[in-house]
Amino acid sequence: MITLVPLSGFLGSGKTTTLISAAVAMQRTGRRVAVVTNDAGPAGLVDTDLARAGLDHVAEVTGGCYCHHPDELAAHVARLADSGGIDTVLVEAAGNCFDLRPALVPLRRRLGDRVVIAPQTVVVDPLRLAAFAGAADLSGREYELAYVFGRQLAAADLLAVNKTDLIGAEQTAKLTARLAADHPQATVLPYSAVSGAGIDELVRAWGRDVATPEPDYELDHARYVDAEARLAWANLAFGVDAVDDTFDASVWGRAVLRHLSEWSAATGYFVGHAKVAVRTRAGLAKLSVTESGAAPRADRSAARPVERGSATVNVRIACPPSVLDDAVLAAIAAADAVGRARSDVPPPASFRSTQPLPPPSLARTAGADAVLR
Ligand SMILES: Nc1nc2c(ncn2[C@@H]2O[C@H](COP(=O)(O)OP(=O)(O)OP(=O)(O)O)[C@@H](O)[C@H]2O)c(=O)[nH]1
Ligand SMILES: [Mg+2]
Structure with missing residues (x-):
């Protein structure tokens, strides 16, 4: 069971x-x-x-x-x-x-x-x-x-x-x-x-x-x-090396997210979630931002500065994918400058994500009235 x-x-x-x-x-x-x-x-x-x-x-x-x-x-x-x-x-x-x-x-x-x-x-x-x-x-x-x-x-x-x-x-x-x-x-x-x-x-x-009951709601x-196609999604994974002996993964991650948060506040783009994780020998650093203009929140920090780490950057912001590509690259470049690091970033390929058609039993169509109820 x-x-x-x-x-x-x-x-x-x-x-x-x-x-x-x-x-x-x-x-x-x-x-x-x-x-x-x-x-x-x-x-x-x-x-x-x-x-x-x-x-x-x-x-x-x-x-x-x-x-x-x-x-x-x-x-x-x-x-x-x-x-x-x-x-x-x-x-x-x-x-x-x-x-x-x-x-x-x-x-x-x-x-x-x-x-x-x-x-x-x-x-x-x-x-x-x-x-x-x-x-x-x-x-x-x-x-x-x-x-x-x-x-x-x-x-x-x-x-x-x-x-x-x-x-x-x-x-x-x-x-x-x-x-x-x-x-x-x-x-x-x-x-x-x-x-x-x-x-x-x-x-x-x-x-x-x-027992997977027949759902009792309406869906347009x-x-x-x-609505969901308004969001662009960016998923990047790459290595980060210290320019000097070591770099602080939390400082670097915070700088990525601060840049994206300030950029979205300035441009008016809605932030769903921007998150960064850096796996290092000294543990995982992980930070998030869930609102444009907000300060990044550190959920985990690495124990000490390290020579290198493996970064994962996942960003969901309501803007065109090509615009998100540029913003994410600029954020990483800003973080490299602040954090004295060098990122080996692959070309970003932001995308839009939509759900498939629901099965017929769920496909009842509603008027476009209810928003929160
Ligand atoms: N203050 C506070 N922050 C929370 C709480 N739960 C989650 N958070 C923060 O909210 C942010 C997003 O949390 P996640 O757990 O990654 O949210 P999620 O729903 O899994 O996000 P996605 O998978 O991207 O949709 C992180 O910075 C969390 O630390 C809570 O109970 N209190
Ligand atoms: Mg999650």
Whole structure:
């Protein structure tokens, strides 16, 4: 028997942080946990680097969302189930995925009642929710992406309200009540993946089997595809060497993200998530930015400066792909200058990512009215 936890939610909401924090909590109680990360782009994911720094069993499905590779996901989970060494798989969807359940149908068919499918958990960043709620009255880029965000909420069995450490108890209570009223199909659960508050409750909520019910929401598929196609995705992996004896991977990564954050604030481009990981002999440095103009947040630091490292840069910003290519190259050049480093960057090949057509049972078309509900 193996339990699969489908974890989705908008870019930067905290899915990977949640998955690591929950896996560590589960392992403490004797559970044997594996995680799977996913991306539309080629291999080389910051999330995989981060998860591998804290967990033993980490796999990635790349080159398209799970809906493109449902058999690959099913085969992977079946292998884990057959191995007998793993009892729980936490599956992270890409931040533009709106419903993971159709991709789980082959798995259910293959494993039958040997798999327990936990409630589809949609991780919500309260600050993003507030930004989109404001943007829904406008007609800018955020308005389009608010539709993606809103449909993700509508597809949730469990709305996991993360980052409550940033908003305090009173705001958390208000937000939880509002989401529960707006989304009666979902259980709403506040927590913080960083502080660990509420993680045990989240893990307990995953103990329920959801028999892939007929989803009860409407989707304007053309509008959804149009919205998510506004984002450009850049995935780069390359070596970084010190110009002098050593360089500080965190200083270098912070400089990459500061450049992108300031550039997006100046140009008005919406930031979904920009993240950098540098694997070094002294450990992993990892930083993120989830809002234009915001200061980068360091999630992990290497213990000391090093001679060289392997960098992974994943950026999702709403701009043309060629514009993102130039911005990412400029950010890396700026970081090399600040950090006294030399990056061996391959030519970037930013791309747009869209979901495939949903299966017929999900393809009910809605009017383009609801944004956040
Ligand atoms: N303050 C605070 N920050 C958090 C929390 N959870 C995640 N973050 C931060 O939010 C940023 C994004 O977190 P991720 O876990 O990478 O988000 P994600 O949803 O996996 O992002 P994508 O996979 O790119 O869509 C990181 O800098 C995290 O440290 C939280 O509970 N509190
Ligand atoms: Mg992630």
